[in-house]
Amino acid sequence: MSLQLPDKWIWDSWYVQVDGVTHAYYLHASKALGDPERRHRHPIVGHAVSTDLTNWTVVQDAIIISEAPAFDDGTTWTGSVVQADNGLWWMFYTGTSRAENTMVQRVGAATSPDLLTWTKVSTEPLVEADPAFYETLDLSVWHDQAWRDPWVFRFPGESTWQMLITARSSSGDPRVRGVLGHATSENMRDWTVQPPLSQPGQGFGQHEVFQFEIVDGVPILLFCCGVTELSPQRRAAGEVGGVYSVAVDRRLEQVDFTGSVLFDRTDLYAARLLQDADGGWVLLGFINIVDGEFVGTLSDPIPVTADPVLGLVHRQAEDSAAAPDTCVI
Template sequence: MLRLPDHWVWDSWYAQDDSGAWHAFFLRASRALLDPERRHHRATIGHAVSDDLRSWRLLPDALVAADAPAWDDLATWTGCTVRGPDARWYMFYTGVSRAERGLVQRVGLAVSDDLITWHRHGTEPLVEADPTWYELLDPTAWYEQAWRDPWVFADPDGDGWHMLLTARARTGPAEGRGVIGHATSPDLLTWTVQPPLSTPAGFGHLEVPQVAVVDGQPLLLFCTNAGAVEDRVWVVPGAGVTGHWDVASAQPFPHPHLYAPRLVPYGRDGWGVIGFVDRVDGAFVGELSDPIPVGYHPAAGLVARTPDGTPDQALLWSSSQRSAVPSS
């Protein structure tokens, strides 16, 4: 668990270095703000390291807002960290600006040789929403321009790189336009925006997307707190990690307090999820959970595992009884 006495912690992502140590990057903001709803425009990207994904040692912040005027001079938000073919580390992150009152999201890049000291790649955003397929800022439809939470991974056939994003389609009922945005790159530096990898299925947005193969099944993991959705964390099975994803077939991952979870390798050839603890008894907590061992079950989706590695039968039953997706 990672809890900071003076800062809230929320969305996180992880990278493992050559020594086997895990690096957590996470959004953080001072508890002196008093109201946790104020944290988003004060967010910086924190950094901690661990040998076991449970006990963490805090390191200096990885990235903060740029000096004004800049496209990311208000706050730096959720991203991912990957190692490039040149052995350098690439952090893709979301940025918002003061000039636009934080309403327009774009994706930028910072690069590091050691995971500790990060330098922005240029002064311009790396990837922006393309109105050919994606909704731009329209306050009559939605409260922000969604283009955030980049998740980057290598193409499994060696054909460059893919980026998944929280995005919204141009058309359809405003409360249900959430889609998985998509961009591709040959080199991690030059990106081409592509059509979305899903169609609207009743979700307002699909936040913090990630793909992984769990127990042989390619999965899309996302979360949502918008629209007429009771469950907050969802998984979608697919034919491969590059999509297309049938979000209408999403299955909930039941957890009362977890949000923005990430799948991380955990245990012997297994997986765990680490997310932030959101609200408990109505109060925002703002700390990272310990890993929860998980596996995939065809009838129930992503399920917690017991200490002996078998699916938790109570959670299997709970998951199978819950409805699939909101009506669109």
Template sequence: MSYVLSDAWTWDTWFADDGDLYHAFYLKASRALGDPDRRHFHVTVGHAVSQDLHAWHEVADALIASDQPAFDDYTTWTGSIVRDPEGMWRMFYTGTTRAENAIVQRVGVAKSPDLYNWTKAGSEALCEAEPQWYEKFDGVSWPDEAWRDPWVFAHDGRWHMLVTARSNQGAPDNRGVIGHATSPDLDTWTVQPPLSQSGAGFGHLEVPQIASIGDRDVLIFSSLHGELTAARRESGERGGVWSVPVESPTGPYDITKATRLTDESLYAGRLLQDRDGAWWLFAFNHVDENRAFIGSLSDPLPVGWGGNGRLRVTDGRFDHLG
């Protein structure tokens, strides 16, 4: 069954595997808020564990907002987890401040020896959008300054961070790109040019992740109908979790080739490999047939490569997407 908390909504999720238990970390907010749109600003990072990726047991929350002043004194949003060469777990996450009314997003880090007890590295962010390549908030083009959802991985002797970002070039509804930063040591990060180009038809590409499934690399991201360009919306396109095969984990990514992996019933997809080598898609249950928000973690969905060279959910649930 889906992982449902009776007293809280859960949404964006990221995972870690300690070799004994699978750990799910997720954005979480009380259902007592009434309106699910309020959840973004009354959020904690929740934590649950599982032996089999199906039955989950909630444990103590992992992160909350810092005391003022700090880059994350308003919200702690979506992230990812890696284990560093010394065996310490590092959670890279998105933070916003009350002073900026959560408009400007930045990335920071917390560390843990055991995935249960987390200590933030400090009150300063590791990186944020650089105006040389990325859009800065101007009050007109977009509702916020996007630099969020860090996905960190090692490749070719360096650490890489993918982020939800927006180019400073092109029509305002067509600036979504995969932002990029690099590090030699996970401590010092240098913002790089984006790994994709604007103009692919998306206002933003949320919760990006790169994975190597079999002998092929794939990028997934999420975007809803409302964040597609006007041209895509007018043609009848909808949103959901998207995927695009890529030649290299570090790009470049041709987002114009992206196709939907799911419809809008699921959002913020994550690919996870179990210890037997099988790959699964997780997401959060987004809306029901009446478009009412659900807010719970989905069951794992099997994924694999289709005959058309695209990643697909192999149980047939989304075959109607083509």
């Protein structure tokens, strides 16, 4: 049974796998709101645990909005969790403020010794969009200031922390300004915003919920995009939006989204890559729209592997994982 809350909607999620236990952090909101679109302004970051990616036990919520004034006194949205070298866990997440009508997105952090109890680092954000590279709020161009969904990781053998961010370029056709935002840090608290790792004009108004993994030897960048934020060309080709993937180089130095491929489970959104107990890769995301209605539950794990051209594809039960270095792009 996938994670379902009878009185709440679930959407974006992010995960930590440690000692045979998967910790799911996810956005949820009460169905008492009536309209599921209202959930975006009433989110709580929930927490559940599982040993098989199918049966989940809900534990205490992780974080909620701060008391005003704070960069996150309006909403706390999607993020990621990593462990520092001293063992402390860091959750990087998106915050918006009521003073700006939740229109401006910034990235902050909370820490935890045990993945259960979280303490916010600051009422101020740690990472903000740099207008030298990225679009800032202009409601005549876009519906918000996109700077969210931080995915934090390190390249193997390196000490520098990398952050991938949903962002938009400060130039180009407003319909397709989506770029791969980028920031770096040596200590997880002080971040330097870098130029984007991709160019605008590659088919997307924005790319949500990034994740970078080496899947069965193929470096893969995972993201999602709604139909209204696709390029006119992709919409004309019949794409309905959903979960996308694209094969990239191992250091994300030549990211080109024009080759991105839509995963065929178009009811799935904001999916994440995880590994099951046998080491095989699976996708977990939330079930979005089915028969015109928002569902708002997590999916069961979907076995996947990667292809250098097609990106993520379904993995058959008899498939064996490729050696980690069988494909270098």
